[in-house]
Amino acid sequence: MELRIENLDLFQNKKQILKNMNLTAKAGQVTGIIGPNGCGKSSLLRCIYGAVSPGHGRILLNGQESHSFTRRNLARNLAVVLQSQTSDLGLTVLETVLLGRIPHKPAFGGNRKEDLALARESLERTGIIHLEDRAFSTLSGGEKQRALIARSLSQAPRILLMDEPTNHLDILQQYEILELVKSLGITVLLVLHDLNLAATFCEKIYAMQKGHLIAQGTPETLLTNKLIQALYGIDSLVDQHPARGHPRITFNHPRFNHTERTAYEVH
């Protein structure tokens, strides 16, 4: 399912947060959004999943305006994994993941065999099936993140929005989760701060600055030293990953040129 944003503006408390945004997340592709803190990445996702109403513009799912979907129908098509979502409702991990089945269940119906099967499959795929009976609130940060991703998988969406999905995950888990997300073959729009992860997993990347989309392209065409300097004010060396071929970014903050300090010096 294609997700298209046309001429989107967002105002919050009379402040313009998003300005004339145009973006397409192609069906089955992983599209990334990068940009400095406060540039409007989460606000854009909030518009798409309907938590805030844009002042102007259209959000189209396969050409159909998102506000014409019922909430239930929207939730059947679109799932969201948010930044530092707590979801502490006193539920077990399995119960938390089963929340993803709500849009698919008959009204007032309990969990059906297929709901349980899909929830358990999602826990298997995210590697936390052994935690199914644990209280969600007792999980570590990384385990919670996996459980929330499992919940979104059990929702069986056609579009997945993710805001910094690798938060709280160690390096191996960051790669495993993004590999899993890519293997789903659905439309994924994700906010990433880590440019090397964006280079590894995104087919297309949009760069945001101060509420504007300022550039777009493949990792190869978009991720240049010039753009990174413009977005974040840091110098970088962009070369090619020796094994995988995608861009590899090494940052070079002027402070790192001081040679009198050793890396392990303790004060």
Ligand SMILES: Nc1ncnc2c1ncn2[C@@H]1O[C@H](COP(=O)(O)OP(=O)(O)OP(=O)(O)O)[C@@H](O)[C@H]1O
């Ligand atoms: N309800 C609101 N009222 C006023 N300003 C808001 C409101 N919501 C968001 N903002 C502002 O809009 C800007 C964009 O916020 P947003 O959370 O979308 O940025 P972001 O790019 O996701 O940042 P980060 O990388 O730090 O998560 C920020 O300056 C934020 O303070």
